[in-house]
Amino acid sequence: MKITIADIARMANVSKATVSRVINNKPEGVSKETRENILRIIKESGFQPSMVARGLVTKKTKSIGLIITDIANSFYPLLVRGVEDYANKYGYSLFLCNSDNNPEKEKGYINAFIEKSVDGVILSSSMNETSFHYNILKSKNIPLVVLDRCVEGDQYDASVFFDNTKGAYIAANYLVNRGHKKIVFISGPKSLIISRHRLDGYCMALEEKNIEIDEDIIVEGDFQFDSGYNRIIELLDKGKEFTAIFACNDLMAIGAIMALKSRNIEVPKQVEIIGFDNVDISRYIEPQLSTVGQPAYEMGVEGAKQLIKLIEGKKISNKDIILKPNLVLRETTI
């Protein structure tokens, strides 16, 4: 038979509220004697307070909500592992949600998190600002950490971003220093802030060397393989000339390689290519992809670290953490 708080209260001849106070370690108004008697009865009866029951009193459920755009996108599994590993170490469980870049779905998850009384939320947002999320979570005292996808303003409690401008800059700068003047830029969706930051980095590197920005070879993809492939085929069909490509993620860079191969253009001899993210696949293709390393696992760990500090009322020394890029040179560059 399952033992309840009511049973313990009856056995100890106290109210259920008193039992709850003892279970949740809030000793005000409970005598030491009563407290010890209740603890003894709990121990002897084998009673296990459920997290749900405890959550009503402590207001803590030891659960965290995480929203990403799509776990099947190869950047996210490592980030999610980073969050889960750190959260698990501190006894938190993780609700995983995929927004598919759909703001309405994202808002629905936030509401579900509130219904489930999560202790905190980590968000890689499909929106460029997070006031909806922040306001509703703040009203419930639930901290919000944003990561990966940059947002405008500061409608969050902490953030972990990657230095996207710098990442694009070091890639473009490498290509510029190799003597390239016609460098295709395959952007992510232009509506995203990270896409603008990466374009900024690309432009900075070119402008530093007084290379004219050619709008005709700045094209927009959607982070999928096919868009990288198609944009390059289109440029070739239009007769546009270029000797290097910088793609804003690895999948599009791989699409670009395949497009060049289909036209018998040699990589890296005729066209050098750099991608972005350093996902696993980039090591397995041929030639192996040179790319900008985004520390996805570390980003997940740092995000969880920030959030758990906030949940536990500890001070965070740095509200905004910026992770630094590194250039991983393999075989698509010389």
Added chain:
Amino acid sequence: MKITIADIARMANVSKATVSRVINNKPEGVSKETRENILRIIKESGFQPSMVARGLVTKKTKSIGLIITDIANSFYPLLVRGVEDYANKYGYSLFLCNSDNNPEKEKGYINAFIEKSVDGVILSSSMNETSFHYNILKSKNIPLVVLDRCVEGDQYDASVFFDNTKGAYIAANYLVNRGHKKIVFISGPKSLIISRHRLDGYCMALEEKNIEIDEDIIVEGDFQFDSGYNRIIELLDKGKEFTAIFACNDLMAIGAIMALKSRNIEVPKQVEIIGFDNVDISRYIEPQLSTVGQPAYEMGVEGAKQLIKLIEGKKISNKDIILKPNLVLRETTI
């Protein structure tokens, strides 16, 4: 100010228990008049019962626990998406946990799920039998669905497995029919039941054509790239002869391709290769990998479908669902 059940009870001049009964649609012992009065007050006050508070009465939290071995293993993201998509459609949220093939970690997650009063559990187990999980969950009336990793016995409420024997059989049979007699078999960890099933399928195909099973070219990997690479290098160094390879996952198959390339052995001209899983990477490498298709997304969907039926007390027409393999022929076979 946050409105609580106590406030509603005070305003309606009834007990908190009565308010709970009305909120949770359990009308016994509450007059129609009282019920309508309470609902009116709830509506006017803007009171929102939290899922945690509601969970105490309905015993439902609308959350599902999912344990896989590692989200960073490229087979799992699609499976997790399948579970999450289906669960989300029915209003369930998903706790994601990575066991790293560690039985103790797996048990810890099961205990955490019970503390969090999840409504059901989906498990890809690192253990060959699930009596620990089943007994403890059964005692709390929490249904258990196992998927992906086969288990011995029937210590679960429903299962979704892939026909691993058949999958290995069709791959080996294809190679046998192409005239190969020396086919390397790179197994997963031999301790896993799926590894044994795949070996069974391989042996069946060879025995059907009276081809002798050569234990020397049956080797064990760990599902990682490096093990595929190393096993093939070892066989080459020992001077073992073979003309085809069947690897129990795509990562090991890709490792095998790289090993052959490093020795200037041409794929598929000199050695044909078939992998297992059909993960994304298999389309991006060169030559593109022929492989056995495992419908990971569908497995996730079917698992969630089984579990939600069980949670909602509906009949499942088929306790054990077996998903069928298909052979995806690309460029590593002729």
